[in-house]
Amino acid sequence: MKIPMVDLKRQYQDLRNEINTELQAVLDSAAFILGPCVTAFAEEVADYCKVKYAIPVASGTDALHLALRACEIRPGDEVITTPFTFIGTCEAISYTGAKPVFVDIEEDGFNIDVSQIESAITPRTRAIAAVHLFGQPANLDALMDICNRHGLKLIEDCAQSFGASYQDKMTGSWGDAGCFSFYPSKNLGAYGDAGMVITNDDTIAGTVNTLRNHGSSKAYTHSMIGYNSRLDEMQAAILRVKLRYIDDFNAARRNHAQQYTTRLSGSNITLPRLDLEGTPVFHQYTVRSDSRDRIREALQAADIASAVFYPIPLHQQPVYQNDYKDISLPVSENAARQVLSLPMYPELTQAQIDHVCDTILASIDPSGN
Numbered sequence: 470m471k472i473p474m475v476d477l478k479r480q481y482q483d484l485r486n487e488i489n490t491e492l493q494a495v496l497d498s499a500a501f502i503l504g505p506c507v508t509a510f511a512e513e514v515a516d517y518c519k520v521k522y523a524i525p526v527a528s529g530t531d532a533l534h535l536a537l538r539a540c541e542i543r544p545g546d547e548v549i550t551t552p553f554t555f556i557g558t559c560e561a562i563s564y565t566g567a568k569p570v571f572v573d574i575e576e577d578g579f580n581i582d583v584s585q586i587e588s589a590i591t592p593r594t595r596a597i598a599a600v601h602l603f604g605q606p607a608n609l610d611a612l613m614d615i616c617n618r619h620g621l622k623l624i625e626d627c628a629q630s631f632g633a634s635y636q637d638k639m640t641g642s643w644g645d646a647g648c649f650s651f652y653p654s655k656n657l658g659a660y661g662d663a664g665m666v667i668t669n670d671d672t673i674a675g676t677v678n679t680l681r682n683h684g685s686s687k688a689y690t691h692s693m694i695g696y697n698s699r700l701d702e703m704q705a706a707i708l709r710v711k712l713r714y715i716d717d718f719n720a721a722r723r724n725h726a727q728q729y730t731t732r733l734s735g736s737n738i739t740l741p742r743l744d745l746e747g748t749p750v751f752h753q754y755t756v757r758s759d760s761r762d763r764i765r766e767a768l769q770a771a772d773i774a775s776a777v778f779y780p781i782p783l784h785q786q787p788v789y790q791n792d793y794k795d796i797s798l799p800v801s802e803n804a805a806r807q808v809l810s811l812p813m814y815p816e817l818t819q820a821q822i823d824h825v826c827d828t829i830l831a832s833i834d835p836s837g838n
């Protein structure tokens with residue numbers, strides 16, 4: 470039984486008629502840039518996340534970059550973030566000229582350890598870029614409190630958490646700006662690159678809106694050096710179809726996570742926490758084990774995909790390691806050695822989950838090694 474990490478072909482088959490109809494309408498309209506689907510999608514996301522503004526952009530990395538710029542992050546500033554994330558979080562900080570300051574992750578999860586943030590704050594600190602990694606909400610109560618007390622901006626990287634909430638309020642709607650990626654394999658995925666910034670702040674919304682379209686808010690009048698970072702109409706048309714199903718997709722992911730946990734508990738594998746203060750979306754179901762590589766080989770031999778997110782923490786990446794050679798972030802470094810993400814997508818079946826779990830359990834010996 471071949472099991473992929475995500476099954477985008479299967480999802481397209483299920484949505485084929487709706488998506489093809491919407492795409493055909495875009496082709497017939499010939500409105501390809503900043504057309505009605507982009508506007509409608511932005512309104513729908515703003516409603517869904519209960520925020521005033523949603524500004525579509527070309528990618529998740531652009532969403533982070535433009536949000537940081539709109540928060541006036543400049544060269545010489547410091548932005549606190551996690552080393553255990555996709556590099557896009559950190560690249561966006563580097564684009565502004567600010568310095569990423571890494572704070573280690575929590576022992577029992579994969580998000581920034583809020584108890585270590587305050588000792589990393591200096592007079593140059595301007596913002597925290599927090600990530601809701603794998604669709605598990607970070608500790609937003611503590612993050613908001615720290616930002617309020619120290620006058621810092623909070624930028625939420627929600628690239629993996631569309632639809633996840635913390636205390637009944639959507640991730641992305643807590644801080645100054647929330648940034649989504651709609652990369653094809655994300656839990657809300659386009660058929661190309663796409664992203665979005667959400668905010669309740671009039672100034673941030675206005676600046677992101679201007680920056681994404683060549684620094685122009687009025688045709689051929691340019692008030693700043695901006696970017697070409699527009700979401701295109703065809704991607705918006707596809708995303709509008711998928712948005713109708715996102716709650717079902719996310720509920721299916723949570724259900725699969727529960728099945729994995731039921732089947733794998735009792736083994737010596739560390740499973741993701743399910744007792745969070747909010748509703749996760751399980752963009753990934755990520756376990757930890759010292760026998761990670763052995764488990765991975767067994768899965769591979771059984772034609773089951775798995776993935777290591779992420780094998781190298783950011784402070785040890787070739788591009789950053791020179792600037793951070795004196796720091797050690799042991800929890801992240803250890804996580805990089807132990808993590809394994811299992812197949813996770815809404816269309817996964819019980820038989821597939823059973824097969825993944827049986828294969829894992831057979832690969833670890835009963836003494837727990």
Ligand SMILES: *Cc1c(COP(=O)(O)O)cnc(C)c1O
Pocket residue numbers: 528529530531554555556557558600626628629650651652662663664
């Ligand atoms: C995917 C991702 C990004 C980058 O998004 P792109 O759309 O690929 O630019 C940033 N941060 C995290 C946590 C991601 O998973």
